Amino acid sequence: MPKLLREEQAPAFVAFAREHTFVALFGVALPILVFCTFVGYPIVYTIYLSFFDWNGMTPTKQFIGIANYVTLFHDKYFYVSLVNNFKWLVVTLLFPVTAGFLIAYVMRAKLVYGAAFLRTVVFFPVTMSLVAVGLMFLLILNPVFGAFDDALRAVGLGFLVHEWFGDYHIALYTLAVVSGWAFTGLPMVFYFAGLGDVPKETLDAARIEGAGHFRMMWSVALPQLRPVTAVVVMLTIFESLKAFDLVAVMTKGAPFGTTNVLGYLVYLESFWNSRFGYGATLSVAILVISILLAALVLGRLLRGAFDV
Amino acid sequence: MSDYAAAPRPGAFAQALRVAPKVSATLIMLALAAVWLGPIILIVMTSIKSNQAFLAGPFALPTSPTLAPYFSVWASMNFGSLLGNSLLYATVGSALAVLLALVPAFGLSRMEIPGKKIIFALLLTGLMLPQQTVLIPLYDTLRALNLLDTKIGLIIVHGVYGMPAQILILRGFMTTIPREIEKAAYLEGASDFQVFWKVMLPLARPGILVGYTLNFIAIWKEFVFALVFLNNESNFPVTVGMLKLNSDRYMTVFNLPAAGLVISQIPIIILFILTYRQLSGGNFVGAVKG
Numbered sequence: 001m002p003k004l005l006r007e008e009q010a011p012a013f014v015a016f017a018r019e020h021t022f023v024a025l026f027g028v029a030l031p032i033l034v035f036c037t038f039v040g041y042p043i044v045y046t047i048y049l050s051f052f053d054w055n056g057m058t059p060t061k062q063f064i065g066i067a068n069y070v071t072l073f074h075d076k077y078f079y080v081s082l083v084n085n086f087k088w089l090v091v092t093l094l095f096p097v098t099a100g101f102l103i104a105y106v107m108r109a110k111l112v113y114g115a116a117f118l119r120t121v122v123f124f125p126v127t128m129s130l131v132a133v134g135l136m137f138l139l140i141l142n143p144v145f146g147a148f149d150d151a152l153r154a155v156g157l158g159f160l161v162h163e164w165f166g167d168y169h170i171a172l173y174t175l176a177v178v179s180g181w182a183f184t185g186l187p188m189v190f191y192f193a194g195l196g197d198v199p200k201e202t203l204d205a206a207r208i209e210g211a212g213h214f215r216m217m218w219s220v221a222l223p224q225l226r227p228v229t230a231v232v233v234m235l236t237i238f239e240s241l242k243a244f245d246l247v248a249v250m251t252k253g254a255p256f257g258t259t260n261v262l263g264y265l266v267y268l269e270s271f272w273n274s275r276f277g278y279g280a281t282l283s284v285a286i287l288v289i290s291i292l293l294a295a296l297v298l299g300r301l302l303r304g305a306f307d308v
Numbered sequence: 309m310s311d312y313a314a315a316p317r318p319g320a321f322a323q324a325l326r327v328a329p330k331v332s333a334t335l336i337m338l339a340l341a342a343v344w345l346g347p348i349i350l351i352v353m354t355s356i357k358s359n360q361a362f363l364a365g366p367f368a369l370p371t372s373p374t375l376a377p378y379f380s381v382w383a384s385m386n387f388g389s390l391l392g393n394s395l396l397y398a399t400v401g402s403a404l405a406v407l408l409a410l411v412p413a414f415g416l417s418r419m420e421i422p423g424k425k426i427i428f429a430l431l432l433t434g435l436m437l438p439q440q441t442v443l444i445p446l447y448d449t450l451r452a453l454n455l456l457d458t459k460i461g462l463i464i465v466h467g468v469y470g471m472p473a474q475i476l477i478l479r480g481f482m483t484t485i486p487r488e489i490e491k492a493a494y495l496e497g498a499s500d501f502q503v504f505w506k507v508m509l510p511l512a513r514p515g516i517l518v519g520y521t522l523n524f525i526a527i528w529k530e531f532v533f534a535l536v537f538l539n540n541e542s543n544f545p546v547t548v549g550m551l552k553l554n555s556d557r558y559m560t561v562f563n564l565p566a567a568g569l570v571i572s573q574i575p576i577i578i579l580f581i582l583t584y585r586q587l588s589g590g591n592f593v594g595a596v597k598g
Contacts, residue, residue, distance in 0.1 A: 012422040020419060022501045027415035028427070031408055031471060038468040039434050042445035049444060056444075103340060111329075112336045121345045127576050129529040131547040132569055135554060139354070139562050139569075140347050140366075147350050147366035181344070234436070242438045245531045245547075249554065263440040263532075271536060276444050283441040290438060 043287070049280035056276040068281035078282065081260045082289075084172050088261065089240035091176035092183065097236055099180075100187030105217055108195040119192065123185035133182045134249030141165070141174065165251055168258040175246050175259055183239060187232045194228035195221060230297065237293050241286060262286050355566035362563050377567035381558075387571050389542060390549035394528055395575065397463055397545055402523035404467025405474045406516060413478035414504050418490070434472035439532045450537055457539045465533055470523045477522065481515025482508065521583050528576055546572045 017024035050068055054061040072078055103122060107115040125133060140147050141164040149161045164174045198221060206220045222229070244263035247253060253260040253268070260268075262282060270279030350366060356373040381387070415421055416428075446465065447456065455461030485508070493503050509516075531547045538544055550572050552558070553565040 027411035042442035045445035
């Protein structure tokens with residue numbers, strides 16, 4: 001990483017602006033201005049607000065120092081939500097990312113008929129709103145009229161039937177799996193494109209050496225796909241941290257707040273409980289976690305993926 | 309497949325080996341299709357059932373299909389207004405995002421802008437930022453600008469938050485365009501603006517279409533911003549409006565919510581049919597990889 005803020009940078013930009021005024025104005029200044037107004041300023045303001053007590057209505061906010069952070073560290077729901085976000089992330093890495101890779105692989109290896117059709121079918125839910133996906137699975141997983149329980153009983157797996165949303169041991173996993181169902185198409189498309197770029201010679205060589213499909217995937221394809229995996233893992237992490245829609249539609253945190261996630265907790269505390277200061281504190285927590293995870297992934301995996 | 313084991317004729321094993329890949333290829337396909345297409349088919353099937361047919365169970369075929377649930381849910385949910393709003397937010401919001409992104413993408417793909425790294429860092433921040441972390445200040449800002457609970461306010465937010473992704477997508481696409489024509493234009497004495505307007509824009513059209521489509525879908529799906537910044541039902545997009553389907557009034561007989569679901573997806577299905585070759589083929593992946 002070269003030094004970001006060298007002293008000659010400012011004059012360099014002046015020279016650039018003189019030579020390329022149009023780009024400097026509309027390509028750099030305008031977007032940065034817009035960005036700072038609607039993204040940069042809100043982030044700073046959130047951090048500022050996290051030191052205040054404010055109900056969102058009164059013109060005055062009361063400065064309370066780090067009291068919100070003390071509350072945060074004693075808040076049972078914060079920890080429940082944090083752990084839930086983590087579980088959500090693990091499910092998303094295990095189910096849709098793995099499934100997306102496997103589907104891409106069987107299509108590229110021509111192990112399956114109708115690859116174009118399959119790709120369309122698996123990708124389609126990516127274009128659906130999660131509100132629609134949530135409502136759809138509320139119907140399908142309904143304990144009385146739902147199709148899923150009927151299907152399980154029909155194939156002799158009736159013992160697996162659960163209260164998918166009522167049982168607090170599994171409600172969160174139900175949500176995460178549903179979100180994974182809607183997400184699989186994205187890693188699939190990324191891996192499908194990435195596998196297309198793996199040189200054919202490499203694959204043929206491995207084939208001739210007698211590699212089975214498992215070896216092909218593990219020792220040939222995956223190492224070549226590292227940059228793709230980096231992007232997919234990044235996307236997955238941020239999808240999991242953003243989790244909100246399905247919780248809002250399907251469970252609203254029930255039963256007993258066990259399906260709360262951080263994103264939903266921010267919304268509840270700010271806009272339902274009118275604790276805007278505390279909501280901001282939770283937002284800062286999300287921000288810090290995102291930055292930590294991003295730094296972790298950027299450092300380890302992302303080398304070379306975002307070459308600029 | 310057990311049939312093959314039960315038939316010990318000579319050559320049967322060899323035949324089984326030859327058939328096995330075909331059988332497995334078919335089975336894999338059916339299993340995967342069942343997981344991803346099955347729920348959608350079930351919902352469509354439910355949506356054309358009458359109340360009595362619904363009680364026959366989720367897998368019973370609709371023997372006498374009816375469109376009654378569609379008419380009923382369309383009227384009671386005011387779907388006309390919801391779809392119209394979503395369409396407005398998605399078309400105008402994406403246009404704003406692309407407009408904001410075009411010149412930055414041009415600059416980043418063609419010029420050595422001082423501080424390039426900082427710009428990319430900002431872009432990635434905007435891309436990865438969980439929306440919930442900026443809800444409160446944005447709410448406050450919109451209220452200060454008198455844009456809270458207005459269509460224009462939501463459009464601006466969508467446009468701005470679509471911009472970072474659009475810059476990356478368009479820049480990725482523009483980098484793949486050969487520079488020869490531009491060089492000729494510059495030699496003829498064209499300005500940056502003329503090169504951008506007359507050379508780059510026409511050549512970048514396919515990339516712009518892909519970016520616009522992706523943004524359209526993203527806004528169509530968007531829920532958090534609309535939920536928090538809108539209050540008046542006449543401004544609701546489909547995602548917020550259809551929450552009402554999740555109430556006792558609709559959740560007693562499933563043909564109504566199912567029909568509502570199908571209606572809410574129709575515009576996106578049309579768009580999907582028109583563009584899925586570009587999208588599911590992963591054409592945008594290269595753009596994201598930069």
